[in-house]
Amino acid sequence: xxxxxxxxxxxxxxxxxxxxxxxxxxxxxxxxxxxxxxxxxxxxxxxxxxxxxxxxxxxxxxxxxxxxxxxxxxxxxxxxxxxxxxxxxxxxxxxxxxxxxxxxxxxxxxxxxxxxxxxxxxxxxxxxxxxxxxxxxxxxxxxxxxxxxxxxxxxxxxxxxxxxxxxxxxxxxxxxxxxxxxxxxxxxxxxxxxxxxxxxxxxxxxxxxxxxxxxxxxxxxxxxxxxxxxxxxxxxxxxxxxxxxxxxxxxxxxxxxxxxxx
Amino acid sequence: xxxxxxxxxxxxxxxxxxxxxxxxxxxxxxxxxxxxxxxxxxxxxxxxxxxxxxxxxxxxxxxxxxxxxxxxxxxxxxxxxxxxxxxxxxxxxxxxxxxxxxxxxxxxxxxxxxxxxxxxxxxxxxxxxxxxxxxxxxxxxxxxxxxxxxxxxxxxxxxxxxxxxxxxxxxxxxxxxxxxxxxxxxxxxxxxxxxxxxxxxxxxxxxxxxxxxxxxxxxxxxxxxxxxxxxxxxxxxxxxxxxxxxxxxxxxxxxxx
Amino acid sequence: xxxxxxxxxxxxxxxxxxxxxxxxxxxxxxxxxxxxxxxxxxxxxxxxxxxxxxxxxxxxxxxxxxxxxxxxxxxxxxxxxxxxxxxxxxxxxxxxxxxxxxxxxxxxxxxxxxxxxxxxxxxxxxxxxxxxxxxxxxxxxxxxxxxxxxxxxxxxxxxxxxxxxxxxxxxxxxxxxxxxxxxxxxxxxxxxxxxxxxxxxxxxxxxxxxxxxxxxxxxxxxxxxxxxxxxxxxxxxxxxxxxxxxxxxxxxxxxxxxxxxxxxxxxxxxxxxxxxxxxx
Numbered sequence: 001x002x003x004x005x006x007x008x009x010x011x012x013x014x015x016x017x018x019x020x021x022x023x024x025x026x027x028x029x030x031x032x033x034x035x036x037x038x039x040x041x042x043x044x045x046x047x048x049x050x051x052x053x054x055x056x057x058x059x060x061x062x063x064x065x066x067x068x069x070x071x072x073x074x075x076x077x078x079x080x081x082x083x084x085x086x087x088x089x090x091x092x093x094x095x096x097x098x099x100x101x102x103x104x105x106x107x108x109x110x111x112x113x114x115x116x117x118x119x120x121x122x123x124x125x126x127x128x129x130x131x132x133x134x135x136x137x138x139x140x141x142x143x144x145x146x147x148x149x150x151x152x153x154x155x156x157x158x159x160x161x162x163x164x165x166x167x168x169x170x171x172x173x174x175x176x177x178x179x180x181x182x183x184x185x186x187x188x189x190x191x192x193x194x195x196x197x198x199x200x201x202x203x204x205x206x207x208x209x210x211x212x213x214x215x216x217x218x219x220x221x222x223x224x225x226x227x228x229x230x231x232x233x234x235x236x237x238x239x240x241x242x243x244x245x246x247x248x249x250x251x252x253x254x255x256x257x258x259x260x261x262x
Numbered sequence: 263x264x265x266x267x268x269x270x271x272x273x274x275x276x277x278x279x280x281x282x283x284x285x286x287x288x289x290x291x292x293x294x295x296x297x298x299x300x301x302x303x304x305x306x307x308x309x310x311x312x313x314x315x316x317x318x319x320x321x322x323x324x325x326x327x328x329x330x331x332x333x334x335x336x337x338x339x340x341x342x343x344x345x346x347x348x349x350x351x352x353x354x355x356x357x358x359x360x361x362x363x364x365x366x367x368x369x370x371x372x373x374x375x376x377x378x379x380x381x382x383x384x385x386x387x388x389x390x391x392x393x394x395x396x397x398x399x400x401x402x403x404x405x406x407x408x409x410x411x412x413x414x415x416x417x418x419x420x421x422x423x424x425x426x427x428x429x430x431x432x433x434x435x436x437x438x439x440x441x442x443x444x445x446x447x448x449x450x451x452x453x454x455x456x457x458x459x460x461x462x463x464x465x466x467x468x469x470x471x472x473x474x475x476x477x478x479x480x481x482x483x484x485x486x487x488x489x490x491x492x493x494x495x496x497x498x499x500x501x502x503x504x505x506x507x508x509x510x511x512x513x514x515x516x517x518x519x
Numbered sequence: 520x521x522x523x524x525x526x527x528x529x530x531x532x533x534x535x536x537x538x539x540x541x542x543x544x545x546x547x548x549x550x551x552x553x554x555x556x557x558x559x560x561x562x563x564x565x566x567x568x569x570x571x572x573x574x575x576x577x578x579x580x581x582x583x584x585x586x587x588x589x590x591x592x593x594x595x596x597x598x599x600x601x602x603x604x605x606x607x608x609x610x611x612x613x614x615x616x617x618x619x620x621x622x623x624x625x626x627x628x629x630x631x632x633x634x635x636x637x638x639x640x641x642x643x644x645x646x647x648x649x650x651x652x653x654x655x656x657x658x659x660x661x662x663x664x665x666x667x668x669x670x671x672x673x674x675x676x677x678x679x680x681x682x683x684x685x686x687x688x689x690x691x692x693x694x695x696x697x698x699x700x701x702x703x704x705x706x707x708x709x710x711x712x713x714x715x716x717x718x719x720x721x722x723x724x725x726x727x728x729x730x731x732x733x734x735x736x737x738x739x740x741x742x743x744x745x746x747x748x749x750x751x752x753x754x755x756x757x758x759x760x761x762x763x764x765x766x767x768x769x770x771x772x773x774x775x776x777x778x779x780x781x782x783x784x785x786x787x788x789x790x791x792x793x794x795x796x797x798x799x
Contacts, residue, residue: 432600432627
C-alpha cells in the first residue's frame with residue numbers, strides 16, 4: 001500500500017509550474033547571453049570601485065542639494081495640479097458618481113493608456129515639444145501623475161458605494177453637492193494617502209528626467225559619471241538616497257496619520 | 263462625530279503646512295501658470311504635426327531589442343523575487359529573531375529601494391561595463407528593495423500561532439520556516455512577484471535610455487535625431503507591450519484565485 | 520498511576536504582573552485533567568510553561584524524568600516532540616492539505632532534509648491515515664486545511680498532536696471558538712483517544728459544565744494560584760462561584776457568579792474568546 005502526500009494531479013501541477021518558471025528564467029538568461037562566470041569575475045571589480053566611491057566630494061553637496069530641491073518642487077507642483085484634474089475626472093468616471101457611461105468609459109480607457117506609457121517617455125515627448133525647463137518638466141509629469149491618480153481615486157470613490165449617493169439624490173441634491181458632501185468626506189482619507197504615495201514616484205521620475213536630459217540632479221550625476229569624478233558621484237548619490245529615504249519615511253507617516261485620523 | 267479641539271488644531275496646522283509647501287514649490291520653480299496652460303496647445307500642435315502618423319517602416323529591425331526588453335523584465339523578476347524572499351524573511355520579525363540582523367537587512371533594502379533604478383544602472387556600469395549584466399543587476403536591485411519590504415510586511419501578517427504550533431511539535435527553525443511559514447506566504451509571494459513583473463517591464467523600457475540594454479536606447483536616439491514618427495511607432499509598441507503584460511498578469515491572478 | 524509530570528513552585532511574571540504565583544502540581548498517565556478559571560487567571564500561562572512555549576520566571580518542571588526548565592536547543596525540541604499540543608485557533612497550516620498537517624506531528628522526530636522532501640516513513644503515513652479514519656476525516660485527507668469547518672480543523676489538530684505519540688497532551692481552550700455541537704464532538708474524540716492510549720491530557724476550559732462531564736480531575740486556578748484540585752464531584756457550585764467571582768482580571772465579574780449551577784449560561788459567556796492569546 002502507498003500513501004501519497006498529495007494527489008498525482010496536484011503534484012503534476014506543482015511540477016509543471018516549477019518547470020515553467022525555470023524555463024522562463026533560463027530562456028531569458030540564454031537570450032540575454034547572461035554569463036555567470038563574467039558576472040562573478042566582474043563582481044571582483046566591485047571592491048576596488050566601491051573603495052574609490054568611499055570619498056565624498058563635499059564641494060558638490062550644495063549644488064546637488066539645490067538640484068534635489070528643484071526635483072522635489074517639481075514633484076510637488078505636478079502633484080498639486082494633477083490632484084485637482086484627477087479628482088474631477090475621477091468623479092466623472094467612478095461607477096457611483098458618473099453622469100454618463102460613455103464619458104466614464106472614455107476617461108477610464110484614456111487613463112489606462114496614459115498609465116501604460118512609461119513616465120519617462122511622456123517626459124521626453126513633451127520636452128521634445130515644449131523644450132526643457134521647469135514648465136516642460138512640470139507639464140510632462142502631469143500625464144503619469146494623472147494616469148495613476150485617476151485610477152486610484154476612482155477605486156476610492158467607488159469604495160463609498162451607492163448608498164449615500166442615492167440617498168442624497170432622493171432629497172434633490174445636485175451632482176456637485178453629492179460629490180462634495182456625500183462622497184468626498186468618506187473617500188478623502190484614501191485619496192490623500194494615494195496622493196502622498198505619488199510624491200515619491202514623481203521625485204524619482206524627475207531625477208530620471210535629468211539623467212536623459214540636460215538639467216537637474218540626474219544630469220549632474222551623468223556629467224560626473226562621464227568624467228569619473230568618484231567623490232562627486234558619491235556625494236550626489238548620497239543626496240538622492242537621503243532625500244528619497246526621508247521622503248519615504250515622511251510619506252509613510254502621513255499615510256499612517258491619515259489612516260489613524262479617519 | 264465631532265472632532266476634538268486638539269485634532270482640529272492639528273488638521274488646520276497640517277493643511278497650512280501643505281499649502282506652504284505647495285506655494286514654496288511653485289515659487290522655487292518660477293513657473294508661471296500661464297506657461298503651463300500655453301504648453302498644452304503647443305504640445306498638442308507639435309504632437310500632431312511631428313509624432314503623427316507613426317512610422318512603422320523600420321520596426322522589424324527593432325524586434326530583437328524589444329524581445330531583449332521583455333527578457334530583462336522576466337529574468338529580473340525571477341532573480342529578485344528569490345533574493346527578496348531571503349531579504350524579506352531577514353527583515354520580518356516572524357522569521358528572524360536576531361534584531362541587529364533584522365535592522366541591517368531593513369537598511370540595505372531601503373538603500374536599494376530609494377536610489378532610482380536608472381541611477382543604479384548608471385552606477386553599475388562602473389562595475390560591469392555596458393551590457394546586459396548592468397541592466398539586469400539594476401532591475402534586480404531596484405525590485406529587490408521594493409519586494410523585500412512587501413514580503414516582510416506579508417510575513418509579519420502570518421498569525422503567530424502557525425509557527426507556535428510547529429514549535430510545540432518539536433520542529434526546528436528551518437522546519438517551522440519551510441513547513442509552517444512558507445506555505446502560508448505563497449499567495450502574497452505570487453501576488454507581489456506578479457506586481458513586480460509589471461514594474462520591471464516599465465523599468466526595463468526606460469533602462470535602455472542610459473545604455474543598460476533594451477529598446478529604450480532607440481526611443482531616446484530617435485527623439486534626439488528628431489525622427490519623431492519613428493519614435494512614435496516604438497512608443498506605441500511599448501505601450502501595447504505594457505498593456506498586454508498587465509492583461510496577462512491579471513489573467514494569471516484570476517486563475518490563481 | 521505513574522507520575523509523568525511534576526510542576527514545582529512555578530512562577531511567571533510579566534513586569535509587575537504575576538501570572539503564576541508558585542504553582543505545584545503532579546500529573547499522572549491516563550488522567551484527563553481540566554483546568555478551569557476565569558480568563559487571565561493564568562491557565563494559558565501554566566500550560567505554555569509546561570512545554571516551554573513560555574519560559575517560566577522560576578520553578579521546576581519535571582517531565583518523564585527530565586528537568587524541562589533546563590532543557591535548551593535540540594534537547595528541548597526532543598522533549599517537546601513528546602508533548603502534544605492543541606490550540607484554541609487550531610493553528611493548522613491553512614494552505615497545506617490535511618494529511619500533511621497531521622504528519623507535521625512527526626517533524627520533531629526527523630531531520631530537516633528528510634522533512635523538506637516529504638520523506639515521511641511508510642509507518643508514519645499509515646498511522647496518519649489510521650488517525651484520520653478514527654476521527655472521521657479520512658475523506659478530507661487531501662483537502663486544504665483552510666477549507667474545513669472549525670470542528671473539523673480541531674479534529675485535525677488532535678490528530679497532529681497524537682501523531683507525535685505523546686505521553687502528555689496539552690489543550691489550550693480547544694473548544695472556545697466552536698459551537699456547542701462541534702465542541703462536544705471534539706471533546707468526545709479527545710477524551711476517548713487519549714484514554715485509550717493512556718496519555719495524560721491537560722485541558723484548559725472556560726466551561727464548568729464541560730469540565731464536570733469530561734474531567735477525571737479538576738484544577739481550579741484563580742489569580743495565578745491553584746485554589747482547587749480534586750475530583751469533578753467535589754467541584755461544587757459554591758467552589759465554581761468562588762473561583763469565578765471577583766477575579767482580578769475577570770471579565771465575567773458580577774453577572775457570571777450567579778449562573779454557575781446550571782452551567783449553560785457559561786457557554787455563552789465564555790464563548791467570547793478571552794485570555795492573553797485570544798487576539799492572536
